[in-house]
Every structure is written in structure tokens, then in C-alpha cells.
Amino acid sequence: MTAVELPEPRTGSGRRVARWIAARAAGALIVLWAAASGTFLIQALMPGDRATLLLNQSSGENRERTPEELAPVNAQYGFDDPLPVQYWNYFAGLLRGDLGTSYQLHRPVLGLILEQITPTLVLACAALVLAWAFAVVITVLTAGRGRWLTAIGSGLETVAAALPHYWLAAILLVVFAIELPLLPVEGRGGALGLVLPALTLALPLSGFLGQVTRDEFTAVLDRPFVLSARARGMSDLRVRVRHVLRHSLLPAVSLSGWAIGALFSGAVIAETVFVRPGIGQVLVQAANSRDIPLVGGIVLFVAVVYVLANLIVDALYALIDPTLGDS
Amino acid sequence: MGFTSLPGRAARLPGLVAESTAALLVVALAAGCSAADGAAPDDDGVIEYAHEQEPPCVHGGWVQNAYLARQYLDNLVSLDSGGEVVPWLAQRWEISPDQRTYTFHLKPGVRFTDGTPLDAAAVRENFERYLDPETQNSTVFAYIGEYYERGEAVDARTFRMHLTKPYAPLLTVLTQGYFGIQSPTALARGTRANCEQPVGSGPFRIESWERNQQITFVRNENYTSAPANAKHQGPAYARKLEWKFLKDPTSRYGSLSGGESDVIYNVPAIDWGEARERFEVQQYITPGRPVALNINVSRAPFDDVRVRRAFAHSADWESAVRAAFFDVVPHNGNGALSSTPLHDPEFSDAHRRDVPRANALLDEAGWTGRNEAGYRVKDGVELHPVIVYPAGAVIGPEGVALLQNIQQMAKDTGFHVELLPATQSEYFGGKYSSPDSYNAITGYWTSPTPGLLYINWRRRLPERPNPQNNTFYDNPELERLISRANSTLDPAEQRTLYSAAQRIISEDAVAIGLYTQTTSLAVRPGLRDVWIEKSQGEPVFHDARFVR
Numbered sequence: 058m059t060a061v062e063l064p065e066p067r068t069g070s071g072r073r074v075a076r077w078i079a080a081r082a083a084g085a086l087i088v089l090w091a092a093a094s095g096t097f098l099i100q101a102l103m104p105g106d107r108a109t110l111l112l113n114q115s116s117g118e119n120r121e122r123t124p125e126e127l128a129p130v131n132a133q134y135g136f137d138d139p140l141p142v143q144y145w146n147y148f149a150g151l152l153r154g155d156l157g158t159s160y161q162l163h164r165p166v167l168g169l170i171l172e173q174i175t176p177t178l179v180l181a182c183a184a185l186v187l188a189w190a191f192a193v194v195i196t197v198l199t200a201g202r203g204r205w206l207t208a209i210g211s212g213l214e215t216v217a218a219a220l221p222h223y224w225l226a227a228i229l230l231v232v233f234a235i236e237l238p239l240l241p242v243e244g245r246g247g248a249l250g251l252v253l254p255a256l257t258l259a260l261p262l263s264g265f266l267g268q269v270t271r272d273e274f275t276a277v278l279d280r281p282f283v284l285s286a287r288a289r290g291m292s293d294l295r296v297r298v299r300h301v302l303r304h305s306l307l308p309a310v311s312l313s314g315w316a317i318g319a320l321f322s323g324a325v326i327a328e329t330v331f332v333r334p335g336i337g338q339v340l341v342q343a344a345n346s347r348d349i350p351l352v353g354g355i356v357l358f359v360a361v362v363y364v365l366a367n368l369i370v371d372a373l374y375a376l377i378d379p380t381l382g383d384s
Numbered sequence: 385m386g387f388t389s390l391p392g393r394a395a396r397l398p399g400l401v402a403e404s405t406a407a408l409l410v411v412a413l414a415a416g417c418s419a420a421d422g423a424a425p426d427d428d429g430v431i432e433y434a435h436e437q438e439p440p441c442v443h444g445g446w447v448q449n450a451y452l453a454r455q456y457l458d459n460l461v462s463l464d465s466g467g468e469v470v471p472w473l474a475q476r477w478e479i480s481p482d483q484r485t486y487t488f489h490l491k492p493g494v495r496f497t498d499g500t501p502l503d504a505a506a507v508r509e510n511f512e513r514y515l516d517p518e519t520q521n522s523t524v525f526a527y528i529g530e531y532y533e534r535g536e537a538v539d540a541r542t543f544r545m546h547l548t549k550p551y552a553p554l555l556t557v558l559t560q561g562y563f564g565i566q567s568p569t570a571l572a573r574g575t576r577a578n579c580e581q582p583v584g585s586g587p588f589r590i591e592s593w594e595r596n597q598q599i600t601f602v603r604n605e606n607y608t609s610a611p612a613n614a615k616h617q618g619p620a621y622a623r624k625l626e627w628k629f630l631k632d633p634t635s636r637y638g639s640l641s642g643g644e645s646d647v648i649y650n651v652p653a654i655d656w657g658e659a660r661e662r663f664e665v666q667q668y669i670t671p672g673r674p675v676a677l678n679i680n681v682s683r684a685p686f687d688d689v690r691v692r693r694a695f696a697h698s699a700d701w702e703s704a705v706r707a708a709f710f711d712v713v714p715h716n717g718n719g720a721l722s723s724t725p726l727h728d729p730e731f732s733d734a735h736r737r738d739v740p741r742a743n744a745l746l747d748e749a750g751w752t753g754r755n756e757a758g759y760r761v762k763d764g765v766e767l768h769p770v771i772v773y774p775a776g777a778v779i780g781p782e783g784v785a786l787l788q789n790i791q792q793m794a795k796d797t798g799f800h801v802e803l804l805p806a807t808q809s810e811y812f813g814g815k816y817s818s819p820d821s822y823n824a825i826t827g828y829w830t831s832p833t834p835g836l837l838y839i840n841w842r843r844r845l846p847e848r849p850n851p852q853n854n855t856f857y858d859n860p861e862l863e864r865l866i867s868r869a870n871s872t873l874d875p876a877e878q879r880t881l882y883s884a885a886q887r888i889i890s891e892d893a894v895a896i897g898l899y900t901q902t903t904s905l906a907v908r909p910g911l912r913d914v915w916i917e918k919s920q921g922e923p924v925f926h927d928a929r930f931v932r
Contacts, residue, residue, distance in 0.1 A: 105813025112522070113812040120851035121817045129518060161440045162595065163576035169595075227634055235638040242638040243630070245597070328596075330632050332639075338596040345808040346440060 081371075085364040092360040093353055097147055100349040107136050110347055111160055134160065147353070156357070157350030161343070166354035170336065174358070177335035180327065181320040183251055184258035185313065191217075191263035192309065196270045197297050201278045211271060218264025222323045226257040226330040244331035254327035258320055265316070266309045273305035280304075307374065314370035318363045429930040430624040431911065433923070434636050434645040438629040441579035442590065442599065443566070445523030447670075447830045447920055450561025454922035455601050455625060456497075457564025457584035460488055460507070460543075461555055462611035463832055463919040467725055469555040472611035473502065473565060473585070474543075483550035483873060484533075490541045494609045496567035497589040502609075504537035509568040511535050511545070523562045526839045526852060528554070550871040552878060553835030556725075559919040560832065585609055587620040587926035601625040607926075614926060615913055621929035633780075640906055647914055649923065651906045653712040653782055663906040666914075669714065669723045670921040672831035673840065674897040675783065676719035677771065681894055682819040682856035685751070685767055692893035694745035695769070696735035699793040705899045708786035713902055719895025720841075720886045726834040728883045731890040732897070742797040751798065760798030768800040769823035772816045775805035779826055786898060787826075819856050827854060828901045832919045834882045837866045841889065857894045 101107075108130035109122045131137040135146060150157055156166035192214075199210025233253060234242045244250035277283065278301055286296050325337035336355055343351035439448040442456075460474040474488035494502040514524035515532060531551040536544040547554070557563070570583035581590050587610065588601035607619040628645065630636040633652040639645040640663065651659050659665050685691045705715035717735050721727035746752075746760055746767070753761035760767040773779040773787060784805075791801040806816055816822050829836060842850045843858040862885055869881035889895055903921030907914050913927040 103809070103813075105810055105815040107813070109817075110809060110813035113814065120854070121814055121849075122851070123849055125517060126520075163579055173595075230634055230638060234642060235634075238642050241644060242635055242642050243628070243644050330635055332597070332628065332630050332632075332635060334594065334597050342438075342596060347809045347813065 081368065085368075088364055089357060089360050092356050093148070093151055094144075096353040096356045097144055097349065100347055100352055101140060101143065103347065105347070107134070107160075107347055107349075147349075151357070156354040159343070159351040160348045161346045162348075162351070166350050169339065169351065170354055170358050173334060173336045173339050176333055177321065177324050177328070177337060180251065180254055180258065180324055180333065180335065181317060183255040184262065184320055184323075185316060187255055187259035188262035188266055188316070189309075189313075191259065192266035192270055193302065195263075195267050196274050196305075197294070197302060200271045200274045207275075211268070214264045214267040214271065216264070217260050218268060220261045220264070222257055222261065222326040223330070225260060226254075226326055229253045229256055230330060242331070244327075244333045250331070250333070254324075254331045254333055257327045257330075258323045261323075262316055262319065266312060269308040269312055270305050273308055274301055277301045277304045310373055311370055314363070314367040317366040318359065321359050321362070424932050425621070426930040426932055427621045428623045429621070429911075430626060431622045431647065431925055431928055432626045432628065432645045433925070434628050434630040434639050434648040436629070436631060436636065436650050438596065438631075442593065443521075443564075443578065443582040445521045445526075445562055450830075450920040451922045452599065452627070453561030453564040453584075454586070454917060454920075454924055455588045455627070455926075456582065456586040456590055457561065457566065458494075458502075458586050458609050458611070459561070459564050460558050462613050463556060463559040463917065464613035465918060467832075467918065469559060470612040473507075473609055477555075483552070483871075484547045486545045486547070486554065487538070488543045488545070490543060491609055492541060494585050495606065496570070496583050496585045497604050497606075498567050498570055498583045500567045500569040500583075501540075502565065502585050503540040504543035505540075506568045507543040507565055508535035508537050509571065510565050513571060514563075521562055523560075527557045527835070550873065551835070552870055552872065553833035556833040556919075557835060561920055561922055588625055596629060598626050598628040601627060601925075610926060613917075614924075615915070616927055620926045622925060625925050637906075640908065643908070645908075646911045647905055647907045647923070649903070649905060651904045653710045656710065656712045656904075659906045663908055665904065665906045666916055667712075667902055667904040668916040668918070668921045670830045670901040670903055671722070671724035671727075671833075671918075672836055672901065673720065673827070673829040673895075674716040674718070674722040674900045675778070675826055675828040676898055677824045677896045678719070678827050678855045679824045679894050679896070680819060680822055680854075680856055681892075683823070684765075685762075685769060686823055688749050689892055690745045690749040691751070691767075694742040694749070694797060695794065695799060696893045696896055697738040697742040697745070698797040698799060699790045700737035701735060701790070701896065701898065702733070704786050704789035704793065707789055708782045709899060712904075713782075713899045715898070716900050717897045718886065718890065719897040720837060720889040721834055721882075722897060722900050724832065724834055724836070726879055726882045728886045730883075731886050734890045735893070735896055737793070739797055746798060754798065757800070758795070758798065759800040766800055767798055768802060770802045770804050771824045771826070772804045772806050772822040773826040774808065774811040776808060778811075778828070779805075783826070783899075817851065817854065825854060826898070830901055830920050835870050837882065837885055838863075838870055841866060841885070855894045857892070859888065859892075862888050 108127045111130055112122055112126060113120065135143055147157065158165055159169060162169060195210050195213060199206045201207065230242065230253065233240050240252050241250050244254045283296060283301060286300050321337065324335055325341055327333065328335040328337040329341070340352065340355045343355065435451070437448050439446050439452070442452055443449055458473045460472060461469045462472040464470045473491055473494065475491050476489050478487045479485070490502065490504060490507070496502060500506065511532065512535065513519045514521040515529060528551070531547045531549060531554070533546040533548045536546065538544050564584055567583040571578060580593050583589065587604055587607050589604050591600045591602045593599045601624065603620045603623050605619055610617050630639055636648050636650070637652055637655045637659070640648045651665060679686050679692055681687055681692070701717055702715040705713065716722035717733050718727060718731040722732070751760040751762045751767050755761050755766060771787065773783070775784070787803050791803060794801050810816065816825060829840065839852050841853060841857070841862055843860065843863050844850045844853050844856065865881050865885040869878050869885065872878045872881065903916050903923065905914060905916065905923055911928055911930055913929060915924050915927065916922070917924050
């Protein structure tokens with residue numbers, strides 16, 4: 058997850074860059090294909106009959122259905138086709154850019170996703186920015202500053218990293234929205250409503266980011282160029298921010314690619330507790346009702362986001378890494 | 385508005401005359417005192433209501449659909465607070481002496497919110513559609529499928545329903561939200577449109593549905609067809625009703641206490657005490673089956689009535705419910721019917737904890753060995769019943785605590801109870817609908833009529849399958865009793881027959897009632913006249929108004 062292939066240094070020829078891009082693109086396609094196929098198979102092979110599920114969910118019942126009841130549903134959705142045929146139909150649709158129609162909502166999947174994606178992206182980005190801010194501030198202020206401060210900073214990060222989203226969301230809700238009614242319970246409109254859900258996702262992530270940054274940060278503090286910067290009379294804070302931080306961010310940057318994926322899954326909980334619109338809630342609902350096209354569409358969409366995020370991380374890596382920049 | 389007085393009918397069905405009279409009174413009262421006492425009403429408010437579960441489509445056969453239906457649909461008839469059937473879209477009705485023909489006279493001038501006139505053909509179209517296998521509403525089918533012969537539009541304002549045999553519960557059955565009348569023009573639009581935006585003639589119409597968020601209802605400005613038991617006639621006071629889905633109990637209560645919602649559904653048991661002090665709380669025990677343990681009699685160990693009875697005597701059901709629900713939701717041990725007319729209170733507390741008796745029964749049934757864990761064994765097999773429960777969708781955290789209490793108590797008599805949560809997709813997908821997939825399963829069915837018994841207990845026959853009988857208990861005598869009760873013309877005989885049916889279910893320990901299904905609401909001060917109707921426990925917002 059955290060291992061990121063480094064692009065070849067820019068000293069290489071154009072062909073090497075092209076090959077690198079081609080390799081990344083092929084890798085990305087394989088990820089997307091695997092995501093789509095895996096989702097299809099899991100959903101299709103899970104126990105329970107899909108036509109029964111569709112009928113029972115619309116009536117709120119748990120009962121067996123007669124063949125006469127099932128036949129029209131099976132015919133409509135092609136559930137009685139052999140599995141390879143179903144898979145091919147699904148896949149052919151994907152190749153045409155058709156993500157299919159939701160079984161439950163009777164609407165095109167792509168439209169549903171586009172309708173719900175913006176609030177989730179806003180939430181995930183806000184959480185990522187917040188997490189980075191917390192991690193950087195705590196690291197700069199506490200890393201390598203004597204036993205006590207280091208222990209406090211490191212302890213905070215460990216605790217934060219271990220906080221389960223659901224618990225944290227409930228605590229934040231009770232404390233800041235119910236007991237001290239500073240913020241709204243329902244995070245539906247406006248920036249205020251974004252605060253608690255974003256904090257729910259940002260706090261644990263900041264713990265992870267902080268821990269990997271801290272290790273690197275502490276190691277870099279002892280490097281000779283830091284000593285020489287101090288010798289030139291630079292203030293401690295400036296040394297930490299300008300020189301040490303830049304060197305120690307790399308692991309956290311590569312972690313951020315993974316974090317985007319994690320934020321999407323965490324969004325499920327934040328969106329439910331704080332009643333925010335978004336893709337997470339849609340995914341839960343769709344998975345519960347085994348709405349294959351919708352689940353597949355969302356998983357595929359998240360995979361695309363994930364792949365793009367990692368490509369961006371690679372690019373950032375090249376920008377930040379001083380050794381790559383100097384070459 | 386007139387009321388019927390067919391000679392001879394009053395003797396058999398005294399309720400009908402009384403109910404029509406009551407309806408007139410209610411209308412008169414509503415017309416006479418529409419102004420709120422003292423405080424100035426705000427007639428264009430927006431009500432924010434925080435509900436819990438969201439159904440896959442607005443209209444359907446689940447109680448969640450019935451809650452929504454009350455806001456945008458009208459039924460032929462309504463159930464008033466005294467349990468009488470009163471006029472709604474049908475101003476009056478006549479029943480033929482053989483009780484096989486019901487003639488409904490429809491209110492004039494009613495239109496659906498899409499402009500389509502509400503006439504007898506529209507009503508007929510609805511019933512045909514609800515019963516057609518292609519477009520079926522399975523709850524409607526379960527109630528009247530076997531009784532409905534055909535519908536007849538006698539003229540624009542007269543709808544006649546012909547039955548295959550008398551069906552005493554019919555009028556009460558028709559008061560449920562599932563039986564709301566939709567616009568035939570809208571029905572012709574197809575599945576998707578009807579899933580998201582069904583069209584009725586009710587006090588509100590659906591403006592939009594943001595999935596996982598809310599359904600926005602706006603006032604039907606031309607509303608003229610409120611039921612006789614409404615608190616006022618004419619359009620709703622509120623301009624808009626925002627029906628939000630707040631699945632998390634903490635968020636839901638927080639949203640009310642923080643002023644983001646005016647009304648919430650299902651007040652969490654833990655907040656009930658505080659809610660009673662700060663808000664107006666209402667609780668209605670929904671009629672029908674309570675949440676019950678349905679015991680699968682088709683396989684060991686519960687194929688032996690002695691083991692079922694031993695299990696029933698193993699736990700203190702009442703105290704288990706009390707502990708889990710903090711005394712907020714009552715226990716009802718009658719697994720067949722609770723708080724429904726003609727439920728027999730004799731069976732409400734039929735299964736009491738009696739460890740010596742349970743032990744004796746198990747010994748007698750041959751479960752005499754014990755393994756090292758202390759559980760009973762027979763022929764090398766452990767006494768190990770599996771109880772399946774749909775987690776989240778039906779059984780919440782309180783219900784799980786209750787089942788764990790039962791599990792602990794049953795241990796004393798040597799039952800190794802296994803609790804198996806079913807996910808929503810497993811449950812609705814039918815993973816636990818075959819006879820070999822559980823020993824007991826939880827279930828409930830909200831219904832205002834004892835006619836419900838026929839749905840749950842009719843036998844499963846190859847030519848007449850009954851998937852709603854999930855105890856697999858095929859007792860011809862029980863089916864005969866219920867069937868006769870449903871079609872009998874004599875109320876006293878009806879009571880005796882329904883009672884005998886409940887006795888069989890209770891004594892054979894095929895269903896053990898746990899807790900009643902309830903609708904609870906908390907309403908903030910300043911909003912008046914939110915009420916819960918009696919048929920399915922649907923919250924009603926047509927009469928609700930803010931006062932300053």
C-alpha cells in the first residue's frame with residue numbers, strides 16, 4: 058500500500074518515461090478490471106436469490122417466492138442466464154461506458170454516482186487537509202524536543218490513529234452538537250455542517266500521517282545538513298519547517314494515496330451519523346440490497362479515484378523529493 | 385354526507401351505523417373548532433420530521449411504505465381512534481346480506497394531484513394492479529388475494545367489490561396504507577416513476593426524493609378528501625413536510641433536541657425519560673403480531689412439542705423485555721396477536737418461567753444427557769437451537785440485548801441457544817426462508833385485524849403455498865378455525881373461533897411473543913396536532929400546525 062514505485066529519474070530518455078507511463082496505465086487498467094470482476098462475482102455468488110431479494114425488499118418481507126413470481130424478474134434482469142453470459146453482458150456494458158441501471162432505484166448508475174459524489178469528495182478533501190494540518194503541526198512542535206514533548210506528541214498520534222470512526226463520530230456528535238450545541242447534528246448544508254464529519258475522518262488519519270512523518274523527521278534532524286543550517290544561524294522553527302519537514306514528508310505523501318481510499322470507506326460512517334448526502338451511504342444501501350450494477354459502479358468509481366490519487370502522489374513525490382529534484 | 389341504514393344489517397353489524405354517526409360527529413366538531421386555543425397559528429410552516437428507515441420505493445407492502453402512504457394517498461375508509469371504520473374516499477357503503485358484495489359510494493369532485501379525477505374506474509384499476517402478479521403488492525395480495533373476485537365500476541361514483549366468500553375483516557383491512565388509491569394515469573407511467581413519485585389525492589404530494597436524505601412533500605392546495613376522523617377538513621396547514629431519514633438513534637434524538645427537527649420517530653429507549661420532560665411524546669402500540677419468536681416445527685429439536693414448551697418455560701420473557709427496553713416497550717407473550725381487536729388477553733402471559741417444569745419436559749422428551757458445558761444431549765446431539773434475527777432492519781440494539789437475556793436464561797435448563805444475525809440482504813434474499821435454515825426466527829406483522837391470523841397460519845400446501853407461514857406449522861384444524869372466523873356472519877361466534885385459534889398457537893408453543901411493535905413520536909413544543917393513526921401506527925401531518 059505504502060510502497061510507491063519511483064519514477065525513473067528525469068535523466069532517462071523519453072522512451073523510458075513513455076514505458077513508465079504505459080506500465081502505470083496497464084497497472085491501473087488491471088486494478089479497474091479486477092475491481093469490476095471481483096465485485097460482480099462476490100455479488101452474484103453470495104447466498105440468497107436476487108429476484109427474491111428484489112421482490113421481498115419492495116414488500117418488506119422474508120419469504121420464499123413462487124416460480125411464477127420469480128420468472129418475470131429473472132427474465133427482466135437476466136438472472137437465469139448462465140453466469141459467464143451475465144458477466145459478459147455486464148462487462149460489455151462497462152466497455153461501452155454503460156454502468157447499467159440500478160436494480161433498486163431504477164435509474165442509471167452513472168447518474169446516481171455523479172449526483173452523490175461531490176459531497177463525498179468535499180468531505181474526503183476537507184478531512185485530508187485537516188489531517189495533514191494536524192500531523193504537521195504536532196510533528197513540528199513536538200518531534201525531537203526532549204523526552205516529554207516527544208512522548209506527548211507520539212502518544213497523541215497513537216491514540217488518534219486507533220480511534221474507531223463510529224465511536225469518534227458518536228462522541229463528537231454528543232459533545233459538540235448535543236451537549237454544547239455549537240455545531241449542527243445534521244451535516245447537510247454549509248461549512249459548519251462539514252466540521253464534525255471531517256474531524257471524524259481527519260483525527261485517526263492524522264495519527265497515521267503523524268507517526269510516519271515523525272519517524273522520518275527525527276531521523277532527518279540528526280543529518281549533517283540540518284546541523285549546517287543551524288550553524289548558519291537559522292532559527293529552530295525555520296530549520297524544522299524549511300529543511301527537515303520537506304525531507305520527512307515523503308512517506309506521508311505516499312500514504313495519502315492510500316488515505317484517499319480509506320477516507321471513502323470512512324465516509325460511509327460519517328455520512329450516516331451526520332446525515333450527509335454522499336456516495337458512502339448509497340454504497341451501504343446498495344450492498345444491503347445486492348444492487349450489483351450500483352455496487353459495481355461505485356467500487357469502480359472509487360478504484361478510479363484511487364488510481365488517480367496514486368498517480369498524483371507519484372507526481373508530487375517527484376516534486377517534493379529533493380534528491381529527485383536536484384538530479 | 386349521508387349514512388346507510390339497510391334494514392336488517394344493523395343487527396348483524398352494529399358497528400357500521402355507529403361508525404357513520406361517529407364520523408358525522410367528528411366532522412362537525414372539526415368544523416366547529418378549527419382555531420387553536422389562544423396562540424396564533426402559523427399556517428405556512430415547514431415541518432421537519434426525522435424518520436428512521438427508508439424503503440426502496442415510496443409505495444410498497446412494508447409498514448415503512450404505509451407511513452409514507454398516509455401523507456400522499458387517501459384510502460376508501462379509515463380507522464378512527466375507537467377502532468371503528470369511518471368514511472374517507474368512500475362517503476358511505478353498503479354490504480349485501482350474504483356479505484359478498486361491498487358497494488362504495490365515492491366522494492364527489494376528488495382529483496389526484498396530477499389532475500386525474502378519482503372515480504370508480506380508478507379504484508378498480510388500483511385493486512387489479514395490486515393483485516396482478518406482474519405489478520403485485522404482496523401485502524395487498526396476502527390480505528385479499530383469496531377473497532377478491534372482481535371489481536365493478538357501477539357508475540363514476542360507485543365502486544362495487546365482489547368477493548369469493550364473506551370476509552369480515554375487509555373494511556378494517558382497507559384502512560391500511562398499502563390500500564391507498566393511486567392515480568391510474570400515474571400508474572401507467574411504469575415502474576421507475578411509480579417507485580419514486582407515486583401520485584395520490586392525499587394532503588401532500590411528493591416533490592422530490594433525495595435518496596438516503598429525505599423525501600420532500602408539499603401541500604396539496606386542492607385537498608378536499610380528508611377522512612372523517614381527521615381533525616380538520618381541507619388542505620394541510622403546513623406548506624411543506626421534510627421527511628428526513630436519520631438512521632442513527634443518537635443523531636435522531638440530537639436533531640430534535642438541537643432544534644433541527646420538529647418531530648422524530650422511534651425515540652431511543654435510553655432518551656425516553658428526558659424526552660417526556662422536554663417534548664410531547666406519543667406512543668402507540670401497533671396492532672398485529674408483536675415481535676415474536678416463530679418456532680420452526682419441521683425439524684429437531686422443535687419438532688417435539690415438549691421441547692417447544694420446555695423452551696417457552698425456560699425464560700422469563702417479561703423481565704427480559706423490561707431489562708432490554710428500560711420499561712419503555714411492553715412485553716406481550718401472545719405470539720399470534722397483540723392489542724388487535726379480538727386478541728385474547730388470556731394468552732398475553734401464557735409462557736412463564738418454570739425451570740422444574742421445563743426440566744421435566746426435556747427429561748420426558750429424552751434430552752437427559754449433559755455435556756461438559758452443561759448443555760443437554762440426546763443420542764450424542766447437543767440441544768442447540770439456532771435463532772435467526774434480521775439485525776438492524778427489524779431487531780435493533782435493544783432487541784439484541786433481549787435475545788441475549790433469553791439465551792442466558794435458557795442455559796439453565798440446558799439449551800445451547802445460538803443467536804445468528806442475518807444481514808438485510810440475507811434476510812430479504814430468502815437465505816432464511818427454507819425449513820432447514822433456522823430453528824426459530826423473529827418476525828412481526830402490523831395489522832388492525834385478527835384476519836391476519838389467516839395470513840400467518842394457513843397451511844403450506846403444494847397447490848396453495850403460504851410462504852408467510854414461517855413456523856412450517858401445518859394444522860388443518862387451526863386453518864379451519866381461522867377461515868371460518870374470517871367468513872362468519874356472527875360476531876360472537878367470530879370471537880370464539882379466533883380465540884380457539886390463539887389457544888392452539890399458544891399451547892403448542894409455535895410462536896412466543898416478545899415485545900409489541902410500537903410507533904413512538906416526540907414532538908417539540910410549538911407544533912400541535914401531530915397524531916398517530918390507528919391502523920398501522922402511521923404518523924399524520926395533515927392537521928399539524930405551528931403556534932407562536
